[in-house]
Amino acid sequence: xxxDVPSRFVREPSDSERAELTRVREAWPAATRxxxxxxxxxxxxxxxxxxxxxxxxxxxxxxxxLRRFDRSGVPGLLDRPRSGRPARISSETLxxxxxxxxxxxxxxxxxGTRWSLARLRGYLVQTxxxxxxxxxxxxxTALLAKLGDDAKVLSxxxxxxxxxxxxxxxPHHLVDINGLPGLAYVREDGGALRIGGLTREAxxxxxxxxRSRYPLLFDTCRVIADPIVRNLATVxxxxxxxxxxxxxxxxxxxFGAEVVAVGTAGxxxxxxxxxxxGPFSTAxxxxxxxxxxxxxxxxxxxGGAYVKMERKVGDFATAAVAVQLTLSGxxxxxxxxxxxxxxxxxxxAVKAEAALRGKRPDEATIKQAAQLAAEAADPSxxxxxxxxxxxxxxxxxxxxxxRKAIERAQKGA
Ligand SMILES: Cc1cc2nc3c(=O)[nH]c(=O)nc-3n(C[C@H](O)[C@H](O)[C@H](O)COP(=O)(O)OP(=O)(O)OC[C@H]3O[C@@H](n4cnc5c(N)ncnc54)[C@H](O)[C@@H]3O)c2cc1C
Numbered sequence: 001x002x003x004d005v006p007s008r009f010v011r012e013p014s015d016s017e018r019a020e021l022t023r024v025r026e027a028w029p030a031a032t033r034x035x036x037x038x039x040x041x042x043x044x045x046x047x048x049x050x051x052x053x054x055x056x057x058x059x060x061x062x063x064x065x066l067r068r069f070d071r072s073g074v075p076g077l078l079d080r081p082r083s084g085r086p087a088r089i090s091s092e093t094l095x096x097x098x099x100x101x102x103x104x105x106x107x108x109x110x111x112g113t114r115w116s117l118a119r120l121r122g123y124l125v126q127t128x129x130x131x132x133x134x135x136x137x138x139x140x141t142a143l144l145a146k147l148g149d150d151a152k153v154l155s156x157x158x159x160x161x162x163x164x165x166x167x168x169x170x171p172h173h174l175v176d177i178n179g180l181p182g183l184a185y186v187r188e189d190g191g192a193l194r195i196g197g198l199t200r201e202a203x204x205x206x207x208x209x210x211r212s213r214y215p216l217l218f219d220t221c222r223v224i225a226d227p228i229v230r231n232l233a234t235v236x237x238x239x240x241x242x243x244x245x246x247x248x249x250x251x252x253x254x255f256g257a258e259v260v261a262v263g264t265a266g267x268x269x270x271x272x273x274x275x276x277x278g279p280f281s282t283a284x285x286x287x288x289x290x291x292x293x294x295x296x297x298x299x300x301x302x303g304g305a306y307v308k309m310e311r312k313v314g315d316f317a318t319a320a321v322a323v324q325l326t327l328s329g330x331x332x333x334x335x336x337x338x339x340x341x342x343x344x345x346x347x348x349a350v351k352a353e354a355a356l357r358g359k360r361p362d363e364a365t366i367k368q369a370a371q372l373a374a375e376a377a378d379p380s381x382x383x384x385x386x387x388x389x390x391x392x393x394x395x396x397x398x399x400x401x402x403r404k405a406i407e408r409a410q411k412g413a
Contacts, residue, residue: 151171193209197289198236213297235293242278245341251338259292260290320397355372
């Protein structure tokens with residue numbers, strides 16, 4: 001029996017949608033319907049036993065398909081803890097479903113099901129179960145894979161175009177992702193702030209949730225360049241550029257964020273700690289596009305701050321420090337400290353963090369952590385200052401950022 005999957009757990013379709021769905025469903029062969037249902041139910045965290053029961057299929061058939069999808073780059077369908085009851089569909093789950101239904105069947109290891117997968121996707125898009133972005137996104141990643149090193153992603157163009165003007169970059173092809181739908185958003189969901197890869201800095205600045213719940217991020221986006229740049233520059237581009245002088249890298253290090261990238265091989269979550277691999281280099285593969293940045297939602301008693309020293313408004317930092325921490329009973333339980341523009345890569349000041357963790361952040365502890373952050377900095381001398389000056393600046397800015405973050409945590413910011 002064909003299950004009434006999406007309408008039961010996602011939302012009630014309208015009458016016309018229902019009629020269309022019935023038409024599409026009836027057009028599917030029974031085996032395809034069952035396969036689609038397995039993936040959908042699993043993605044909704046329905047237990048394997050329950051899927052078996054509902055669909056009247058054998059357990060080996062159900063696990064066979066879940067494994068197959070798992071191996072094909074849509075992981076987590078089998079491992080995800082299930083309560084045995086359907087859960088609300090998170091956007092992560094939706095992304096998985098999108099990947100399943102819009103990838104080429106060959107990529108998923110399912111030869112011969114192109115027709116049915118395409119139909120399934122149409123069905124999901126129509127019911128609003130998945131955003132209609134993946135066909136375009138996957139086309140863009142396929143193009144990047146085909147063009148290889150000769151191509152560059154173009155989003156806001158605020159770093160790439162200046163580099164091209166200076167002839168420091170000369171890609172033969174630009175893959176403009178500005179037209180990809182569904183990649184610009186800021187929302188809290190599933191214990192994280194989710195920032196779409198194409199979200200502009202100006203949108204962060206205007207977001208109520210950023211302003212009220214993520215002061216570190218709010219501080220950061222307001223000091224990036226100037227309003228004209230911020231209207232175009234994207235958060236995805238700021239990170240993907242891998243410039244240690246950019247402001248988001250240190251902030252995302254302090255948050256312990258995660259970068260979600262999609263390429264021809266599927267979706268990958270890259271912890272920010274392993275994202276920056278060298279000067280202007282990241283862990284992104286040439287065919288991958290940053291689609292989302294996930295910032296863990298702050299626990300009660302959290303506060304953050306970004307303190308930047310710049311020569312003039314709109315300039316890159318001479319040095320800047322990002323701090324995110326959580327206090328419990330006056331003790332610093334969690335802390336992240338990121339440093340901007342004082343090394344060939346963005347720096348996580350791990351020794352400074354260790355000096356604070358499990359302690360009451362009194363003045364002596366703050367001073368010690370600030371000193372350790374200065375020691376972690378590895379700047380070069382340039383027009384912005386000498387090595388000694390920049391290191392000392394990190395010490396001063398770390399202490400300031402810590403005090404501000406603590407004050408905000410105490411106020412429940
Ligand atoms: C005058 C000026 C001042 C500036 N000041 C600051 C500042 O103070 N602080 C600061 O942080 N930055 C500053 N910047 C830099 C700029 O703000 C960021 O680097 C910008 O956010 C990059 O985003 P973008 O969308 O413009 O990326 P683009 O310029 O389009 O791309 C940058 C790089 O990232 C890659 N890329 C872009 N998007 C993606 C994606 N979604 N997936 C994979 N790869 C991608 C591109 O291929 C390219 O290599 C300044 C820029 C200017 C022009």
